[in-house]
Amino acid sequence: MASVDSNSNEALSLNIMPLLDIFSILILFLLMSFSTDPISHDVNPALELPDSRTIRSLDEIPSLVVTKNDVFVNDKKVSSIINGDIQERDRSQGAIYPLYEALTKLAEANKRITENKKDASTLTLEMDKDHDFKLLKRIMLSAQQAKFIAFKLMAAKSSRAATDE
Amino acid sequence: MSRKRKRKSKHDKEGPITVELNLMPFIDVFSLMTTFLLFSAVFIQIGILEVQVPFLSNAAPPADDKPSRIISVKTDLTKDSIEILTEWSEAPKDPQSYKFNHNDAGIQEMHKKLVEIRMANPDTDKLTFFVDDEIKYEEMTKVLDSIKLLDEADPDMRLPAGKDDDGEEETTHQTRYLYKKVIMGSVLL
Numbered sequence: 001m002a003s004v005d006s007n008s009n010e011a012l013s014l015n016i017m018p019l020l021d022i023f024s025i026l027i028l029f030l031l032m033s034f035s036t037d038p039i040s041h042d043v044n045p046a047l048e049l050p051d052s053r054t055i056r057s058l059d060e061i062p063s064l065v066v067t068k069n070d071v072f073v074n075d076k077k078v079s080s081i082i083n084g085d086i087q088e089r090d091r092s093q094g095a096i097y098p099l100y101e102a103l104t105k106l107a108e109a110n111k112r113i114t115e116n117k118k119d120a121s122t123l124t125l126e127m128d129k130d131h132d133f134k135l136l137k138r139i140m141l142s143a144q145q146a147k148f149i150a151f152k153l154m155a156a157k158s159s160r161a162a163t164d165e
Numbered sequence: 166m167s168r169k170r171k172r173k174s175k176h177d178k179e180g181p182i183t184v185e186l187n188l189m190p191f192i193d194v195f196s197l198m199t200t201f202l203l204f205s206a207v208f209i210q211i212g213i214l215e216v217q218v219p220f221l222s223n224a225a226p227p228a229d230d231k232p233s234r235i236i237s238v239k240t241d242l243t244k245d246s247i248e249i250l251t252e253w254s255e256a257p258k259d260p261q262s263y264k265f266n267h268n269d270a271g272i273q274e275m276h277k278k279l280v281e282i283r284m285a286n287p288d289t290d291k292l293t294f295f296v297d298d299e300i301k302y303e304e305m306t307k308v309l310d311s312i313k314l315l316d317e318a319d320p321d322m323r324l325p326a327g328k329d330d331d332g333e334e335e336t337t338h339q340t341r342y343l344y345k346k347v348i349m350g351s352v353l354l
Binding site (some may be wrong): 031034050056059124129132134141144149156 | 203208218297300303307314349
């Protein structure tokens with residue numbers, strides 16, 4: 001085992017070259033994976049996104065988040081999900097009434113702040129991959145009635161995804 | 166001259182000088198950079214898939230020089246199968262139907278068929294997508310991927326030049342979309 005003799009006057013030098021090697025490799029890896037996306041958004045921990053080969057990157061923070069158990073509009077809970085579907089008291093004509101109300105307010109706010117009609121009628125949706133399409137349909141119907149006609153469905157880019165346009 | 170000689174003689178006496186590079190500032194910079202990059206690193210790349218829902222409008226249709234006889238392409242995703250339906254808007258309507266199994270191989274076959282249809286009808290970039298209620302969102306996304314995006318193995322499609330959704334000019338060879346506009350046909354009251 002190596003030991004330092006306190007009586008000897010030899011200068012002990014630490015070999016820091018392996019440390020530098022590690023740092024260099026780490027920096028190289030981090031620089032290569034450095035995101036140049038316009039938006040940096042942390043996925044809600046209560047949901048898992050589906051995979052996609054999509055070539056378009058996220059360009060706005062999602063207004064509508066559907067976790068395994070809840071529906072949020074701008075971080076405000078509007079409804080609960082029980083057994084994979086919206087709780088019965090919130091359902092209305094195939095849609096979700098509290099969600100419709102929240103999205104109507106959002107649509108009005110969007111109209112005030114943006115002149116671009118297309119942006120005002122587009123909704124970014126972050127939704128758990130295990131939900132049935134029935135739930136997505138209810139959400140889309142609610143949004144459609146609140147004058148949202150285009151949707152940006154968030155997905156985790158798989159390794160096969162091409163770079164952005 | 167005499168000074169030089171003197172110095173040389175001193176070196177000879179003490180032996181070669183060991184030069185050590187001070188690496189500490191270098192390590193400091195590396196540490197800071199690593200910390201910054203680790204904090205700002207995004208390990209999951211997030212993308213978006215754009216879809217539309219059908220809507221009714223009172224506005225007059227835009228006056229354009231598009232042909233009046235256009236093909237409508239529909240895809241119906243059920244638990245067991247995926248079906249492509251095509252039909253022309255004017256006679257002869259020539260309705261066609263192609264059915265595939267709902268599995269990975271079936272999705273690939275469906276994609277190949279859609280490529281064929283798109284190549285035969287490059288003017289139509291719109292597809293209506295019907296999905297059954299019990300289909301999982303993940304499954305729907307997988308099929309949507311195959312509908313919207315071209316694979317690397319797909320032939321180069323010489324699509325007509327035009328403007329994309331953002332109003333920017335799109336040239337024939339730049340497109341990586343198979344059907345860019347996907348309408349969620351099931352979302353109707």
